[in-house]
Amino acid sequence: MGGVAVDDGPTGVKAPDGGWGWAVLFGCFVITGFSYAFPKAVSVFFKELIREFGVGYSDTAWISSILLAMLYGTGPICSVLVNRFGCRPVMMVGGLFASLGMILASYSTSIIHIYLTTGVITGLGLALNFQPSLIMLNRYFSEKRPLANGLAAAGSPVALCCLSPLGQVLQHAYGWRGGFLILGGILLNCCVCGALMRPLVAPKKVEEPESQVMVTEEKKKPKAKLLDFSVFKDRGFVIYTLAASIMVLGLFVPPVFVVSYAKELGNEDTKSALLLTILGFVDMFARPICGVIAGLNWMRPRCVYFFSFAMIFNGTADIVGSFAKDYNSLVAFCIFFGISYGMVGALQFEVLMAIVGTQKFSSAIGLVLLMEAIAVLVGPPSAGRLLDATKIYMYVFLLAGCEVCLSAIVLASGNFFCLKKKPQEPEVGEMELLNKPPAENGKAGEDMEKGQKEEADKETEKEPEEKEPEVKQPENAKVDSAEVETFLKDSKEENGEVATNPETCL
Known part of the structure; x- marks a missing residue:
């Protein structure tokens, strides 16, 4: 397991169900808490904003609505960015956006500025963290995935119980501007959580030339779809x-x-x-x-x-x-x-x-x-x-x-x-054979074998007439054991676990 800039989620990598996955789970726990609890925690500052800008409660309620709209509505954009650049860089940039939005909001002079900074910029940053964290959690856990999802989802109520009282303390101590500035610094922890999202890497092939590895990877790797x-x-x-x-x-x-x-x-x-x-x-x-x-x-x-x-x-x-x-x-x-x-x-x-x-x-x-x-x-x-x-x-x-x-x-x-899955129906020819009585089936089988023997005899009679002097087969027609082993290795990695067949073993 190592880290690279782009992670495509290779199909040949099995989910570890532990190990570094617990660090990924912790990051997902924190990100889920910020994403769901932050729009509610910001409502603590609404009374101060109403007094500062002379607006109504319905106007300030739009801040939380825009935050949630950005969190949900930018889903396809996040998918495109993750498929293009990978989860870790997207989350790092998202953490910077989330923090920058709250820091800029502390210098706002109108409610429109709050909409653009806290609503749009911070909302986009949280969205760029939330979706990739769930994708990485899905890649790291398979057997224990339901438990991992439950633990990660628990971040929402835990963060809500922590952020709401913290917002009240910050408001009384530093006002809404100081509170927004400190919350912006706290949101920088999203970058730390993004750094935990180490992508899974397929195991390297043993004793294989680099040129051959590059060729096989190019053949196996299809063109990634952005959405x-x-x-x-x-x-x-x-x-x-x-x-x-x-x-x-x-x-x-x-x-x-x-x-x-x-x-x-x-x-x-x-x-x-x-x-x-x-x-x-x-x-x-x-x-x-x-x-x-x-x-x-x-x-x-x-x-x-x-x-x-x-x-x-x-x-x-x-x-x-x-x-x-x-x-x-x-x-x-x-x-x-x-x-x-x-x-x-x-x-x-x-x-x-x-x-x-x-x-x-x-x-x-x-x-x-x-x-x-x-x-x-x-x-x-x-x-x-x-x-x-x-x-x-x-x-x-x-x-x-x-x-x-x-x-x-x-x-x-x-x-x-x-x-509801339908049972697989046999083909028409198989159905006819199955529906026939055993005697007819046996007779049909004997006729078929008899016809095949006659055709084989005719071919053997023609062979002496048509047979030409023996021509040596080219050397490239021979089966190379190394090529067979390479083919079996490639098929095993592309298709997952392949059952061993004694007939194909050399």
Whole structure:
């Protein structure tokens, strides 16, 4: 294992399921925490920004929306860059962008500057870190991949519990400008996480000339696609993308409105904000536990249906929570929602990896995130309009629960009915032979053998007449054992593990 500038994810390299992969997992844990928690942590500074620039809350809320839009909407761009330059350099540049955006934002003189710096530049930097980290995690883990995904996904609630209090401390001590500057320095750790993403390299061939190695590598290495749209030919990928887009419409709605719902029921601000802490604490433990369950031998082949169950669990929690009338019922809702939310977070990318495989995952995740970006921008604002029209929080939670349950039904039914494998049917000639009685089959076999013998006798009679003086075969027609060994070695590396055949061994 070594490091190079560009990593193509060679097919002949087996995932180590450990070793340096644990360092990659740690980097992915930190990046996932920054990517998902940072848009929420920035909301701590909204009151200061409203006072500084004389704008409304809806204007400052656009900062988080632009951050999420950049995180999801730039998926295809990230895929192209990863396929062109590799994961490590893309993440290093992304860390610089994320830090630069927050540093420039500390010198902003209008809310538009905040949109461009914190929203666009920092959002792009986080996107350039998030997607490559998941791609590298997929390359380093195979057997332990569900557990690795669960542990990496746990970075989101852990970072949220750390960044939000840190933002409040920085705001009181240094103001919003000093807080943005320090957060920009903290985001430089994305470059450190990017440096951990050491690409996997295929093992070198033993005692083989360099010229021959270069020729074989040129033959084996196809032209890399910057964005592989062939994933849309996979029915499983299309079903997953459709279900995920529907799910995102309602998945993020309850965490946005649960605090306001508690205040509407007459609870204090600090008591209402405690609900998000409870949700994040439960979510923190639910993700790795779900990863362990998904990695069990009897569960892993049914991971898609386990993901569907998690979505139904989440949607049902929303529907039941819509009838909450006091603080205790909201606490119970946050506990069950945190469990289901953690299950969904731990399984969503694991299922995608299982559907498309390692080679197409870099393109698949970019296209999925692009589709989800549209739903992220539509979901919470639509719920807000419904709340403005009805003034009843119950309808908002009911709508979110129905959308998530619908996505579960689409995923489970689509996989069960559209991806059911058909038994392989023998060819027409084989079917006719199988359907004939044994006697007829035997007779047909004797006739065929008899005809073959007659043709062989005719050829032997013609041989003396047509036979010319013996001509020596050219030396290049002889089989060279070295060439055979080279051919067997090449085929083994290109096609993975090849079973040893005693007839081909020399």
